[in-house]
Amino acid sequence: MSIPSDRRSRKRLATREGISDAATRLFIERGFDHVTVDDIAAAADVGRMTVFNHFSRKEDMFFDRDEEGRQMLREALLQRDPRVSLIDTYGLLAHRLIAEHSPVVEFSARSQSFIEAIEASETLKARARAIRDECAQVVALALSECAGREPGDPDAQLAAGLLLAVWTVAFIQAHRTFRQTRDTEQANAAFLALVDKGSSALKAAMAGTPYA
The missing domain is CATH 1.10.357 (Tetracycline Repressor; domain 2)
Structure with a gap:
């Protein structure tokens, strides 16, 4: 994935990747159907709405690439x-x-x-x-x-x-x-x-x- 040149875009990309990484780890550990968006938000240390700002569906966090x-x-x-x-x-x-x-x-x-x-x-x-x-x-x-x-x-x-x-x-x-x-x-x-x-x-x- 290409790295954005401006600081704001880099920060947004880092947040997105952090959410995806946390979600994927939980999906693998517990199973996709047993993980909630609140679980993901807590693991990524972000708010629930921040998760939805980056991903419209839970499965998109798994297939983020x-x-x-x-x-x-x-x-x-x-x-x-x-x-x-x-x-x-x-x-x-x-x-x-x-x-x-x-x-x-x-x-x-x-x-x-x-x-x-x-x-x-x-x-x-x-x-x-x-x-x-x-x-x-x-x-x-x-x-x-x-x-x-x-x-x-x-x-x-x-x-x-x-x-x-x-x-x-x-x-x-x-x-x-x-x-x-x-x-x-x-x-x-x-x-x-x-x-x-x-x-x-x-x-x-x-x-x-x-x-x-």
């Missing part, structure tokens, strides 16, 4: 090497994130507690699905923009939906691999293998379009 994810997906295309196809750009992104040890694709003991909190809450699972769908729309719009097509281009919608499905399956399987092996390298390999396989299938499906 989802906007960064959307920005990452947009920028991957907008800043890509023009010699690389649009679909291949996302395959390269997956490999780069793993190489850089990005928390977005972290498969470790620390990340397992985050995943377990989601699996234990229907509210968090529903929000995770909604974020996936929102990311698919971000990708579809970026794809059509880069290809010079209309925003509602059905090929872009199909490509984006398939891409997010591939990443979702790869992400879930990588976490399962870590649970079974407690080996981050094996989990990383499982993630990239499925992303690569899915990307090849996606390119075949998009043959004859500007996205492949």
